[in-house]
Amino acid sequence: LAKTTQPISMDSYEGQEVNITCSHNNIATNDYITWYQQFPSQGPRFIIQGYKTKVTNEVASLFIPADRKSSTLSLPRVSLSDTAVYYCLVGDITGRRALTFGSGTRLQVQP
Amino acid sequence: DAGVIQSPRHEVTEMGQEVTLRCKPISGHDYLFWYRQTMMRGLELLIYFNNNVPIDDSGMPEDRFSAKMPNASFSTLKIQPSEPRDSAVYFCASSSWDRGLDTQYFGPGTRLTVL
Numbered sequence: 001l002a003k004t005t006q007p008i009s010m011d012s013y014e015g016q017e018v019n020i021t022c023s024h025n026n027i028a029t030n031d032y033i034t035w036y037q038q039f040p041s042q043g044p045r046f047i048i049q050g051y052k053t054k055v056t057n058e059v060a061s062l063f064i065p066a067d068r069k070s071s072t073l074s075l076p077r078v079s080l081s082d083t084a085v086y087y088c089l090v091g092d093i094t095g096r097r098a099l100t101f102g103s104g105t106r107l108q109v110q111p
Numbered sequence: 112d113a114g115v116i117q118s119p120r121h122e123v124t125e126m127g128q129e130v131t132l133r134c135k136p137i138s139g140h141d142y143l144f145w146y147r148q149t150m151m152r153g154l155e156l157l158i159y160f161n162n163n164v165p166i167d168d169s170g171m172p173e174d175r176f177s178a179k180m181p182n183a184s185f186s187t188l189k190i191q192p193s194e195p196r197d198s199a200v201y202f203c204a205s206s207s208w209d210r211g212l213d214t215q216y217f218g219p220g221t222r223l224t225v226l
Contacts (some may be wrong), residue, residue, distance in 0.1 A: 041220075044202075044217060046215060049214060069193075087154075091213045099213055101154035104153075
């Protein structure tokens with residue numbers, strides 16, 4: 001399984017852009033990169049997934065360099081409600097490998 | 112769609128008792144996952160099913176834990192006998208093949224306390 005490394009915590013203020021980087025040096029050719037968000041007392045929620053370059057949706061953007069050994073989740077103009085734990089996962093989507101949630105990054109957004 | 116449904120939301124039991132957690136996945140999803148989350152160990156995958164068949168149960172801690180999926184709309188996770196160290200939040204999640212197993216939809220979880 002590809003191991004991921006993320007910062008344990010980050011602080012930001014409302015209205016700022018937040019970038020959370022995840023390292024996955026031993027990512028495999030078939031692996032995709034997926035980010036989840038978890039609020040207290042709730043299950044994780046899928047945010048975004050990508051394989052290479054850049055992916056954008058209504059919630060976030062995901063930047064993946066050519067070597068795919070890292071990825072950056074970008075949250076534009078965060079609000080207090082973005083305070084959560086963010087998990088980076090790297091895995092094979094074909095159904096043959098289990099998924100591993102690491103420790104995640106605890107983002108605290110302040111007014 | 113109502114999303115993934117789990118019951119009960121909270122369970123308090125005494126050591127040695129049998130505990131059964133229930134999950135109803137999103138209709139049409141063919142993957143179902145059981146996770147356990149604690150402060151110490153984070154979110155751990157226990158077992159997952161594909162088309163009601165267990166695919167990987169390597170995360171099941173020991174023989175006291177068992178999971179079944181008798182049909183596409185129902186799964187159970189059973190702990191017998193329960194121990195205090197089993198206290199955790201247990202999440203069920205589901206996904207569909209066409210979106211990939213790692214695009215999962217999680218339920219609200221069951222908070223289990225074993226006294």
